Amino acid sequence: MKDIKKIIYEGYQYIDGGVCAAKGFRAGGVYCGIKKTMTPDGNESPLDGVKNDLTVVAADTLCNAAAVYTQNKVKGAPILVMQRHLKATGGKARALVANSKNANTCNADGETKAEAMCNLTAKALGVKPEEVMVMSTGVIGQILPIEPIEQALPNLCKNLKADAEGAHEAALAIMTTDTFPKEIAVEFTLGGKTCHLGGMAKGSGMIHPNMATTLNCITTDAAISVEMLQKALSDVVKVTYNCLSIDGDQSTNDTCLLMASGLAENAEITSESEDYEIFCRALYCVMMNLTRMLAYDGEGATKLLECTVSGADTLQDAIAVAKSVVCSPLLKCAMFGADANWGRVLCAIGYAPAEFDIHKVAVTLASRAGSVEVCKNGAGVAFSEEKAKKILLEDEIQILVTIGDGAVSATAWGCDLTYDYIKINGDYRS
Amino acid sequence: MKDIKKIIYEGYQYIDGGVCAAKGFRAGGVYCGIKKTMTPDGNESPLDGVKNDLTVVAADTLCNAAAVYTQNKVKGAPILVMQRHLKATGGKARALVANSKNANTCNADGETKAEAMCNLTAKALGVKPEEVMVMSTGVIGQILPIEPIEQALPNLCKNLKADAEGAHEAALAIMTTDTFPKEIAVEFTLGGKTCHLGGMAKGSGMIHPNMATTLNCITTDAAISVEMLQKALSDVVKVTYNCLSIDGDQSTNDTCLLMASGLAENAEITSESEDYEIFCRALYCVMMNLTRMLAYDGEGATKLLECTVSGADTLQDAIAVAKSVVCSPLLKCAMFGADANWGRVLCAIGYAPAEFDIHKVAVTLASRAGSVEVCKNGAGVAFSEEKAKKILLEDEIQILVTIGDGAVSATAWGCDLTYDYIKINGDYRS
Numbered sequence: 077m078k079d080i081k082k083i084i085y086e087g088y089q090y091i092d093g094g095v096c097a098a099k100g101f102r103a104g105g106v107y108c109g110i111k112k113t114m115t116p117d118g119n120e121s122p123l124d125g126v127k128n129d130l131t132v133v134a135a136d137t138l139c140n141a142a143a144v145y146t147q148n149k150v151k152g153a154p155i156l157v158m159q160r161h162l163k164a165t166g167g168k169a170r171a172l173v174a175n176s177k178n179a180n181t182c183n184a185d186g187e188t189k190a191e192a193m194c195n196l197t198a199k200a201l202g203v204k205p206e207e208v209m210v211m212s213t214g215v216i217g218q219i220l221p222i223e224p225i226e227q228a229l230p231n232l233c234k235n236l237k238a239d240a241e242g243a244h245e246a247a248l249a250i251m252t253t254d255t256f257p258k259e260i261a262v263e264f265t266l267g268g269k270t271c272h273l274g275g276m277a278k279g280s281g282m283i284h285p286n287m288a289t290t291l292n293c294i295t296t297d298a299a300i301s302v303e304m305l306q307k308a309l310s311d312v313v314k315v316t317y318n319c320l321s322i323d324g325d326q327s328t329n330d331t332c333l334l335m336a337s338g339l340a341e342n343a344e345i346t347s348e349s350e351d352y353e354i355f356c357r358a359l360y361c362v363m364m365n366l367t368r369m370l371a372y373d374g375e376g377a378t379k380l381l382e383c384t385v386s387g388a389d390t391l392q393d394a395i396a397v398a399k400s401v402v403c404s405p406l407l408k409c410a411m412f413g414a415d416a417n418w419g420r421v422l423c424a425i426g427y428a429p430a431e432f433d434i435h436k437v438a439v440t441l442a443s444r445a446g447s448v449e450v451c452k453n454g455a456g457v458a459f460s461e462e463k464a465k466k467i468l469l470e471d472e473i474q475i476l477v478t479i480g481d482g483a484v485s486a487t488a489w490g491c492d493l494t495y496d497y498i499k500i501n502g503d504y505r506s
Numbered sequence: 507m508k509d510i511k512k513i514i515y516e517g518y519q520y521i522d523g524g525v526c527a528a529k530g531f532r533a534g535g536v537y538c539g540i541k542k543t544m545t546p547d548g549n550e551s552p553l554d555g556v557k558n559d560l561t562v563v564a565a566d567t568l569c570n571a572a573a574v575y576t577q578n579k580v581k582g583a584p585i586l587v588m589q590r591h592l593k594a595t596g597g598k599a600r601a602l603v604a605n606s607k608n609a610n611t612c613n614a615d616g617e618t619k620a621e622a623m624c625n626l627t628a629k630a631l632g633v634k635p636e637e638v639m640v641m642s643t644g645v646i647g648q649i650l651p652i653e654p655i656e657q658a659l660p661n662l663c664k665n666l667k668a669d670a671e672g673a674h675e676a677a678l679a680i681m682t683t684d685t686f687p688k689e690i691a692v693e694f695t696l697g698g699k700t701c702h703l704g705g706m707a708k709g710s711g712m713i714h715p716n717m718a719t720t721l722n723c724i725t726t727d728a729a730i731s732v733e734m735l736q737k738a739l740s741d742v743v744k745v746t747y748n749c750l751s752i753d754g755d756q757s758t759n760d761t762c763l764l765m766a767s768g769l770a771e772n773a774e775i776t777s778e779s780e781d782y783e784i785f786c787r788a789l790y791c792v793m794m795n796l797t798r799m800l801a802y803d804g805e806g807a808t809k810l811l812e813c814t815v816s817g818a819d820t821l822q823d824a825i826a827v828a829k830s831v832v833c834s835p836l837l838k839c840a841m842f843g844a845d846a847n848w849g850r851v852l853c854a855i856g857y858a859p860a861e862f863d864i865h866k867v868a869v870t871l872a873s874r875a876g877s878v879e880v881c882k883n884g885a886g887v888a889f890s891e892e893k894a895k896k897i898l899l900e901d902e903i904q905i906l907v908t909i910g911d912g913a914v915s916a917t918a919w920g921c922d923l924t925y926d927y928i929k930i931n932g933d934y935r936s
Contacts, residue, residue, distance in 0.1 A: 147857070148853065148856040148857045149855075149856040149857070149858075149862075149864055150852050150853060150855065150856030150857075150864055150884075151856075179849070181849070181852075182849060182852050182881070182884060182885050182886055183885060183886065184885045215847075215849060216849025216850070216852060216853060217848060217849035217852065217881070217885070217886040218849075218886070323835040323836065324754060324833070324834075324835055325834050325835055325836045325850070325853060325854065325857075326853070326856075326857040327853065328849075328852070328853050328856055403754070404754075404755050405753040405754055405755055405835075405927075405931075406753065406755045406931055409927070409928055409930075409931030409932040410931065410932065412928065412932040413931075413932035415932070417645075418647060419609070419611070419612060419645060419646025419647035419648075420646070420755070422580050422611075422612050422646060422647065422758070423578065423580060423646060423755060423756070423757065423758050424755065425579075425580065426578040426579040426580030426581075426756075426758055427577070427578045427579070427580075427755075427756040428579075432579075434579055434580055451612070451647070454580075454612060455612050455613060455614045455647075456612055456613065456647040456648070493928060493932075494928060494932075495925050495928050495929075497835075497839070497928075498839055498842065498923060498924060498925050498927075498928065499925075500839075501835075501836055501839030501840065501843075502839040502840065502842040502843035502845070502923075502924070
């Protein structure tokens with residue numbers, strides 16, 4: 077994994093273990109060969125045999141579960157199946173099965189195949205099919221071969237591990253063009269009981285979320301009701317994954333699943349109590365840091381862009397402006413070139429769907445190498461191009477924008493736009 | 507100019523002459539050296555001395571005028587000045603002065619400089635300052651040097667030509683990273699009188715219009731009232747420039763000016779008559795073909811993408827879906843790679859803010875080399891990858907989308923996303 081800074085809060089501690097950090101979860105991933113039979117021109121993908129493509133996360137007990145999905149009208153078949161299953165169980169889940177290299181989307185037999193994945197997993201784990209959740213990521217519109225999945229699942233389910241190794245295997249198996257697996261976990265305390273919350277996510281292109289992003293699985297041993305679990309997930313996703321954009325393309329298969337085993341034995345959270353706030357902050361820690369990793373590992377990216385907008389009157393305005401900045405292709409190119417072309421920041425602020433007075437706008441560029449104010453009261457200020465260049469040559473760039481005298485701030489995450497994005501997406505059917 | 511197909515309608519004939527095709531207009535452009543003093547690191551731009559950077563279009567008589575502008579909240583100073591002038595004259599104009607290489611935007615002295623450009627032009631032409639319109643394009647946030655403009659204007663205004671050469675010089679002078687000037691003109695008949703309507707536009711990045719795009723000047727000798735002229739421009743811009751996207755970045759300086767001299771001596775158009783329809787169609791011809799040129803010459807582009815959506819219930823839905831398709835970075839990359847990755851078309855259709863039944867969606871890819879249906883009823887159909895590749899290797903690609911049984915259709919235009927877009931926008935402050 078690339079060396080990306082973790083943002084940490086008091087009272088929370090980062091730990092290893094990803095989706096297996098919480099008590100009561102096992103995970104694993106294998107290479108089963110989904111892509112090999114699918115390449116249209118008969119060639120093997122360069123990734124074949126290298127990266128895992130099938131993952132299972134299983135809970136020892138029936139968990140409370142919550143999920144958010146893409147708002148794309150073209151929804152992957154796995155989403156439709158998973159929504160039915162969660163409805164049938166009243167928000168309970170025992171396991172997740174997920175594959176990469178094929179999105180199982182826009183196929184006439186998509187739902188049948190997604191159901192088959194759940195049935196096979198349920199059989200191997202000895203649980204009910206509707207207790208199994210399902211996700212797919214990869215190429216849209218190619219028939220998913222079920223045979224390699226069928227063959228691999230029994231052994232995969234038998235060999236799941238309740239440790240960091242199992243979690244890591246699982247995180248590897250949902251990767252598409254990601255260059256490193258995204259995992260993180262935190263430890264915190266609820267009413268004297270030690271709790272854990274950890275997750276994994278896959279990136280890396282077609283990322284411009286709306287209610288959820290990419291494939292995500294988060295687990296916790298905290299006890300929390302289905303209702304509060306869904307509320308926490310829906311709230312935190314708004315200020316994390318939904319403030320991330322790699323390329324403006326909103327995926328058809330985005331799903332984030334959150335399972336709570338309750339094995340930490342805290343008093344179950346059933347209302348918006350202080351414990352709920354502590355839980356939400358843990359969830360924010362995990363989802364915000366996964367968001368940063370997703371941005372940092374965007375397709376072809378060399379830099380993380382983090383735009384924090386302050387002085388807004390509403391959260392909606394702050395988010396709109398921050399997202400507009402990190403989505404601007406021209407700014408993304410300038411950041412790739414380490415060019416302090418702040419006019420492009422102003423341009424992007426200007427077309428954001430938000431209310432503010434352009435004469436109160438100020439912009440500062442910052443990184444580990446320092447910071448430089450480039451714009452004040454909506455107009456340029458003199459600054460050292462040399463210093464700005466040094467700041468922008470770093471790989472984690474902060475764009476700090478003030479839009480007024482309001483009290484609200486928000487952050488959005490993105491990455492630079494590079495030759496490699498074109499290469500990855502122009503050269504073969506990724 | 508690259509060889510791009512012109513779309514022609516019966517009753518209209520393409521002619522030479524650009525902004526000078528209509529009676530009563532003269533134009534010209536020169537290199538005055540705006541950029542030379544402005545490069546921040548002291549180096550001369552590679553374009554210095556090569557491309558014209560100052561243009562004037564003048565009318566022999568006071569014209570009825572209409573304009574549309576960017577909706578970006580960060581508006582170039584020239585826009586604010588031009589809006590004041592058009593208001594002061596009640597929609598009349600005598601001339602346009604425009605420069606490239608500097609947007610005169612986000613500068614504390616921006617409006618003063620824009621007014622100075624108008625005053626100098628007015629003096630040289632012997633007209634009133636408020637009868638002069640002004641546009642600037644180029645880098646945002648750098649002080650505009652007025653001296654080279656002041657020195658060049660008297661001679662430029664003295665040597666304006668009422669022919670294709672003058673129009674061409676003017677079109678060259680508003681170019682930024684454009685690789686060819688965009689000009690077009692048509693001849694048509696109103697009540698037995700021969701009329702002309704022609705225009706010029708500059709591209710080529712920061713193009714994602716909202717009410718107008720880029721710098722545009724269109725002239726006509728048809729007689730039409732200020733009110734109907736504005737209505738025609740506002741209506742036609744919706745289905746031409748506003749359906750164009752190069753990169754999703756909406757410029758701060760977009761302006762489209764339309765001037766009517768009335769010298770064709772037709773009965774003045776004052777209502778939504780049959781003559782008005784004929785005039786609008788001429789305007790559509792010119793603006794649609796300029797839109798195609800702008801898309802074809804998008805920064806770094808190798809291909810024009812033209813997405814036509816039919817079967818919609820409303821124009822809004824048809825436009826939303828068509829724009830979503832041509833804006834998708836992933837599809838733009840796939841088109842660069844001539845990869846028939848139709849799943850990305852479906853994905854982009856799916857996140858368009860429009861109402862439709864995904865099970866009624868069909869997609870066909872077409873070009874001079876033929877056509878191939880790749881998706882029907884929302885799912886993939888078998889097709890020849892070889893044939894699709896051949897189609898997509900052409901440089902004008904049609905993406906034909908059906909979204910239902912409705913009667914409405916619309917077209918949006920864009921281009922592929924290539925290494926050169928990154929190079930142009932990452933390598934220097936363009």
